[in-house]
Amino acid sequence: MLAHRYWGARLPYISDYPAPFDPIKWSSPDGPHHFVPEEYPGYANTKYIDPCLKVTFADGTRDVILTYEDFSVTASPQPVLALHFKDSYYPLQLTLHYRIHEEYDLIERWVTLENLGDDPILVERAFSAKWTLPPGDNYSLTHLYGRHIDEFHIQREPLTPGLKVIESRRIIPSHRASPWFTVDRNASEEQGEVWFGTLAWSGNFKITAEVTEFASTRISIGVNDWDFAWKLMPHQILATPASISGYTKDGFGAASRIFHDYVRDEVIPHGKTPHKILYNSWEATLFDVDETSQSKLAVIAAQMGVELFVMDDGWFHNRNLDNAGLGDWFPDRVKFPNGLGGLIRSVNELGMDFGLWVEPEMVNPDSDLYRAHPDWVLHFPTRARTESRNQLILNMARMDVQNHIIESLDKLLSENNITFIKWDMNRGVSEPGWADAPADQREIWVRYVQGVYHVWGRLRQRHPNVIWQSCASGGGRADFGILEFADQIWTSDNTEATARLNIQEGYSQFLPANTMEAWVTDWDKDIVPLEFRFHVSMCGSLGVGGNLLEWGQSDRESAAKCISLYKEIRHIIQFGDQFRLISSQKNAYSAVQYVSKDKREGVLFAFRTHIPEPFNIPMVHLRGLDPEGMYSIEGVEQPRSGMAWMEAGLKVELKIYKAQCCKLRKFRNVPLRY
Ligand code: DGJ
Numbered sequence: 001m002l003a004h005r006y007w008g009a010r011l012p013y014i015s016d017y018p019a020p021f022d023p024i025k026w027s028s029p030d031g032p033h034h035f036v037p038e039e040y041p042g043y044a045n046t047k048y049i050d051p052c053l054k055v056t057f058a059d060g061t062r063d064v065i066l067t068y069e070d071f072s073v074t075a076s077p078q079p080v081l082a083l084h085f086k087d088s089y090y091p092l093q094l095t096l097h098y099r100i101h102e103e104y105d106l107i108e109r110w111v112t113l114e115n116l117g118d119d120p121i122l123v124e125r126a127f128s129a130k131w132t133l134p135p136g137d138n139y140s141l142t143h144l145y146g147r148h149i150d151e152f153h154i155q156r157e158p159l160t161p162g163l164k165v166i167e168s169r170r171i172i173p174s175h176r177a178s179p180w181f182t183v184d185r186n187a188s189e190e191q192g193e194v195w196f197g198t199l200a201w202s203g204n205f206k207i208t209a210e211v212t213e214f215a216s217t218r219i220s221i222g223v224n225d226w227d228f229a230w231k232l233m234p235h236q237i238l239a240t241p242a243s244i245s246g247y248t249k250d251g252f253g254a255a256s257r258i259f260h261d262y263v264r265d266e267v268i269p270h271g272k273t274p275h276k277i278l279y280n281s282w283e284a285t286l287f288d289v290d291e292t293s294q295s296k297l298a299v300i301a302a303q304m305g306v307e308l309f310v311m312d313d314g315w316f317h318n319r320n321l322d323n324a325g326l327g328d329w330f331p332d333r334v335k336f337p338n339g340l341g342g343l344i345r346s347v348n349e350l351g352m353d354f355g356l357w358v359e360p361e362m363v364n365p366d367s368d369l370y371r372a373h374p375d376w377v378l379h380f381p382t383r384a385r386t387e388s389r390n391q392l393i394l395n396m397a398r399m400d401v402q403n404h405i406i407e408s409l410d411k412l413l414s415e416n417n418i419t420f421i422k423w424d425m426n427r428g429v430s431e432p433g434w435a436d437a438p439a440d441q442r443e444i445w446v447r448y449v450q451g452v453y454h455v456w457g458r459l460r461q462r463h464p465n466v467i468w469q470s471c472a473s474g475g476g477r478a479d480f481g482i483l484e485f486a487d488q489i490w491t492s493d494n495t496e497a498t499a500r501l502n503i504q505e506g507y508s509q510f511l512p513a514n515t516m517e518a519w520v521t522d523w524d525k526d527i528v529p530l531e532f533r534f535h536v537s538m539c540g541s542l543g544v545g546g547n548l549l550e551w552g553q554s555d556r557e558s559a560a561k562c563i564s565l566y567k568e569i570r571h572i573i574q575f576g577d578q579f580r581l582i583s584s585q586k587n588a589y590s591a592v593q594y595v596s597k598d599k600r601e602g603v604l605f606a607f608r609t610h611i612p613e614p615f616n617i618p619m620v621h622l623r624g625l626d627p628e629g630m631y632s633i634e635g636v637e638q639p640r641s642g643m644a645w646m647e648a649g650l651k652v653e654l655k656i657y658k659a660q661c662c663k664l665r666k667f668r669n670v671p672l673r674y
Pocket of ligand 1: 474490
């Protein structure tokens with residue numbers, strides 16, 4: 001049995017690592033697997049713990065006994081250790097892969113299964129990893145939950161004996177849960193042990209947190225086995241998505257920053273490129289787009305300093321409402337009689353890039369595509385096709401569907417000067433049928449996501465400079481898997497600034513600010529001042545989405561000022577370290593800070609929402625500064641040492657619905673004297 005030995009701070013010598021637990025005490029009701037944390041348990045014999053692997057062999061045997069064979073190490077670009085196992089009787093090979101990301105102190109794990117025989121093997125569960133915590137109890141699990149327009153709530157709860165399941169069954173990770181977890185023992189934002197991990201997967205996932213009856217805590221993570229099966233054909237290999245995990249002694253904030261660095265450096269395609277400030281037309285014009293309406297918005301956006309103009313839904317064939325057009329990715333002849341060229345040229349002449357919205361995985365029954373290929377959607381032939389937002393889901397597992405999307409979007413991108421695409425996905429799955437599937441229909445849960453990756457990957461290869469944004473009615477598809485293709489996520493359809501503060505805080509738990517697209521819109525504009533709305537959006541990748549035609553001169557001027565300020569500080573926000581100083585999910589007064597990697601510059605944002613007087617403004621303790629550096633903070637008179645700003649803190653007085661953005665600058669070093 002391959003036993004897990006240790007997960008914690010790095011130790012200097014191999015001999016320092018604890019020996020595997022000796023299962024001498026096992027008794028007949030609780031076999032050795034209940035004492036020894038097996039690294040990747042397959043369901044077999046008396047293992048009642050939650051397994052990582054469950055298979056049915058051709059003769060009906062549902063018991064997998066893995067025997068260690070050998071290992072191999074490949075050195076580049078990052079070292080990968082592969083441990084090879086075989087079933088003791090059947091021709092099934094399992095390999096556990098471990099890639100070390102030393103610079104980030106992260107381990108990436110995935111699994112491959114190979115059928116070495118001549119009969120198919122049915123795989124009913126193949127998780128990516130089991131992560132085992134040090135022995136003992138008193139752990140807490142933190143995860144994210146939510147719903148459409150209310151994503152990324154942080155939920156922390158004690159882990160008690162039994163199984164806690166976090167999952168998605170919607171074919172995307174969904175607004176309901178995120179493929180991310182932390183486990184801690186009395187950790188805070190700033191300190192304490194945190195074990196954290198994620199799954200790089202944009203489909204159904206499952207996280208199980210199991211505390212056994214002998215106080216062993218284990219987190220399993222992988223593709224959801226609910227309604228899943230994979231017929232592993234002779235000589236076929238099945239690879240799971242990767243799970244990445246880490247450990248820190250420095251609290252939840254440090255865990256987030258490790259993932260932020262990793263995503264920016266290793267995952268997203270253009271991690272070093274600052275994101276342009278965009279304008280998106282959705283909330284201003286909805287489906288009512290044409291050259292005139294968009295050009296009017298573009299002129300004002302350009303005057304305010306916007307760099308990228310994005311036309312959202314409504315531009316393509318017959319798209320006047322949400323009940324027609326999806327699937328027909330060519331410009332509507334009434335709205336754009338001469339194609340998109342005229343609008344794009346005028347946007348470019350205004351000095352802005354041009355971006356476009358698409359929803360390639362979907363089709364409206366009222367579309368040329370559906371009339372030509374009604375069999376291309378997910379469905380069961382004997383059942384009605386449930387529509388949601390009047391649309392059906394194309395079966396992305398089919399090669400003909402994949403090729404069709406690649407060719408239609410390639411044409412669009414080749415014929416037009418488009419530098420940004422917002423890729424939307426606006427419904428959860430129903431009737432996940434695939435009547436002519438080559439093997440088991442239940443492979444759809446994996447093959448659909450692989451199809452999305454394939455299409456997106458091909459388009460990225462053909463158009464490498466295009467920046468893509470992942471959207472699924474807001475933040476329904478926000479994960480490390482999609483970020484290999486998309487540089488940004490549309491965080492939420494909720495653009496009300498005070499709600500956004502909370503959504504953004506949840507999002508930041510595992511994803512960095514440069515991936516977090518945030519628009520300033522007109523939601524609650526009579527309550528929440530424009531500057532407040534800007535400051536909230538400036539905490540991520542700034543965008544504007546309000547109806548600019550209705551913004552008065554003074555609003556446009558304030559917007560221009562905020563945009564110009566953001567241009568000065570965006571490198572700190574998008575590429576620096578983020579510190580959540582005071583939580584907005586827990587307080588009506590919140591603060592967040594960004595510090596450049598060299599600690600010479602920073603930005604502090606403070607927000608006060610609805611809490612009335614009398615209210616005692618809390619001290620804000622800055623973080624991440626050089627203790628021996630002298631820092632000035634804009635708007636605060638006297639420079640002080642980094643140590644003082646962090647230990648003694650400062651007060652940023654704010655009235656209700658006011659926000660402040662202060663720049664920090666280190667101007668010299670001071671040796672600390674007490
Ligand atoms: C849902 C997205 O989240 C919105 O931003 C917008 O693009 C609409 N879809 C368009 O249909």
